[in-house]
Amino acid sequence: MKVVNIHEAKTNLSRLVQEALDGEEIIIARGNEPVVRLVVVDSARRERVTGWAKGLVRISDDFDAPLDDFNEYR
Numbered sequence: 214m215k216v217v218n219i220h221e222a223k224t225n226l227s228r229l230v231q232e233a234l235d236g237e238e239i240i241i242a243r244g245n246e247p248v249v250r251l252v253v254v255d256s257a258r259r260e261r262v263t264g265w266a267k268g269l270v271r272i273s274d275d276f277d278a279p280l281d282d283f284n285e286y287r
Contacts, residue, residue, distance in 0.1 A: 214238045216247065
């Protein structure tokens with residue numbers, strides 16, 4: 214749980230919203246007294262989709278071949 218004062222919340226609202234989306238609980242306090250909890254609206258939660266990057270990454274056949282630059286370390 215992260216507690217921030219109102220001034221910090223105004224200054225860093227975008228960052229705090231992203232932290233809330235990432236699962237962090239954000240409490241906004243006036244003075245030292247908690248007054249507001251920043252929560253994510255259920256419809257804003259992103260559903261994880263597996264395989265979304267399929268075909269975007271290519272690994273060379275020799276990706277694990279020894280590098281000539283590191284011969285002295287072997």
